[in-house]
Amino acid sequence: MLKLENITQSFEGREVLRGISFSAEKGEIVSILGPSGCGKTTLLNIVLGLVRPTGGRLVYDGEDLTRVPMERRGFNIVFQDYALFPNLNAYENIVYGLRNVKNRTTDAEVKDLVKLLGLEEHLQKKIDELSGGQKQRVALARTLVMKPRLLLLDEPLSALDGLIKESIKARIKTIARQFQLTTLIVTHDPEEALTLSDKVLIINEGRIAQYATPMEIVSAPANDFVEHFILSQLTIKRDNIYKLFEGSGR
Incomplete structure (x- = not known):
């Protein structure tokens, strides 16, 4: 349903995104995960249509939307505030x-x-x-x-905690499944991304560090950055890491 092909973005000569390519199927939840300044919000704005990429293509349902204005894309966003x-x-x-x-x-x-x-x-x-x-x-x-046609969420759980956060996560999953609504979520929280998503796009310094299912990322991190970034921020020990997926359907 959604495909990004070699997306690049530069601002005043500084390269923010470097060759971002991935696809998301209908009804999938994809989290865009990474540290502050890695380019994840810029990528979300490119998908929404707020920012036109310096290079590459954005295709939705077979239609090239790279130069289609935001109001004609039919995508909607829930902002962090x-x-x-x-x-x-x-x-x-x-x-x-x-x-x-x-x-x-x-x-x-x-x-x-x-x-x-x-x-x-x-x-x-x-x-x-x-x-x-x-x-x-x-x-x-x-x-x-x-x-x-596409739902974008910018840090939807950052201001929430405990049972409220878990409730909103459950509702997001229900919405994606019930309406077969492809959903992109920007987050800085690895645990949130792993338990909420079908796939996780990890970005580091404007490049894709790994794009895989939560289980694949946990069991086979692509590189040292992914392993350190994920494990250093989880609230449980590595021996119990697979408990993240209990009841999540991931």
């Missing part, structure tokens, strides 16, 4: 984008999505009355009612 409207309640935020798009999503579909995300009791609340997890679910709902 949620970008919700504070003067509107949760429901008004969710349906805001439908005002200028007729027949995109029915009232019944909105209701089903609200139920899927567990937001029924929060619809009349103002944004400042919601918890971090509730804001994240409202932001997801607002994006999903627009029926995106």
Whole structure:
């Protein structure tokens, strides 16, 4: 469904991305993982259409979108800070984008999505009355009612912890499976990427360090960087590392 071919990006003569090539199938969750400054957010912006790559191609469903503007791609993003409207309640935020798009999503579909995300009791609340997890679910709902062809998430769990984080992870997985929605997630957290994704794209200094399933990365890291970056940030010992995949379906 999504294919990037030899994507490069330079800003003021500084090369940020160097020959990035990978593909993601329909309904797959792919995490883009790496340290700060590695180029992962730039890559997400290229896919979204906010940034045009210096070189390479971006193809979706057989169509070359490299020079197609963002508003014509049909991709949608949930930003790290949620970008919700504070003067509107949760429901008004969710349906805001439908005002200028007729027949995109029915009232019944909105209701089903609200139920899927567990937001029924929060619809009349103002944004400042919601918890971090509730804001994240409202932001997801607002994006999903627009029926995106591709879902992009920028650090969706960074402000969450504990049971709330696990709940949002479960909902993201359910959404990807139920709607067969290809999903790209930018994260700096290896444990988050390994337990949430079908595949993980690890970037180091603008290059792909490894692109593989979580199990492949854990069992056979491609190089010293991958092994150190992954293992140094996990909260469990290496002997118990495979517990990351219990109940995750990975």
